[in-house]
Amino acid sequence: MSFSLYDASAPVFVRALTAIPTWLDQALAEGRDESAIMAARLAPDMLPFPAQIQLASDSAKGCVARLAGVSAPPMPDTEASFAELKDRCRRTVEFIQGVSPATFEGAEERPVELKFPGGTGYRFKGADYLTGFVLPNFFFHATTTYALLRAQGVKLGKPNFLMHLGAPVKL
Numbered sequence: 001m002s003f004s005l006y007d008a009s010a011p012v013f014v015r016a017l018t019a020i021p022t023w024l025d026q027a028l029a030e031g032r033d034e035s036a037i038m039a040a041r042l043a044p045d046m047l048p049f050p051a052q053i054q055l056a057s058d059s060a061k062g063c064v065a066r067l068a069g070v071s072a073p074p075m076p077d078t079e080a081s082f083a084e085l086k087d088r089c090r091r092t093v094e095f096i097q098g099v100s101p102a103t104f105e106g107a108e109e110r111p112v113e114l115k116f117p118g119g120t121g122y123r124f125k126g127a128d129y130l131t132g133f134v135l136p137n138f139f140f141h142a143t144t145t146y147a148l149l150r151a152q153g154v155k156l157g158k159p160n161f162l163m164h165l166g167a168p169v170k171l
Helices: 005-029 034-038 049-068 082-097 126-151
Strands: 111-115 121-125
Touching (some): 005 082, 005 126, 034 082, 049 082, 049 126, 111 126, 121 126
8 A cells, every 4th residue: 555645644734624623612611711712823924823823724725736636716815804714714624625636647756836925836746746845735734723722722732733633551
């Protein structure tokens, strides 16, 4: 059995984008100030909290779309509440889960071009795009989301980040 780019991307994104809404629920359950968290940044020059989730979503859906050769659903960055951010995560997960693993056939060599404002960008082969750009970028934003919540006092720990593993078992 081989390990594909689908295996290294879609389930990874789904796990993290399923965990993030539970972190938001934890913040609400603890009575944390949603508006303070929505405005939170770790440094003055960084994007605020909602952008971290929006960019994690964009990274995941964009990657899956590019590697599968399909179009990603548009999601304007308009979320202004935890409920809207949770819905964005849900819609991103639904999109990813709706893409067949078979569409990733040949994705390792599929050319991927990213264009940034101002005319710069990158060209990759699919495998390098996933491992060298998307996964680090995705986890940068997922981890920053987690760190911002922790910085606002939300009682999260590593088990919340790795919740897909469940509780450790006796070996």
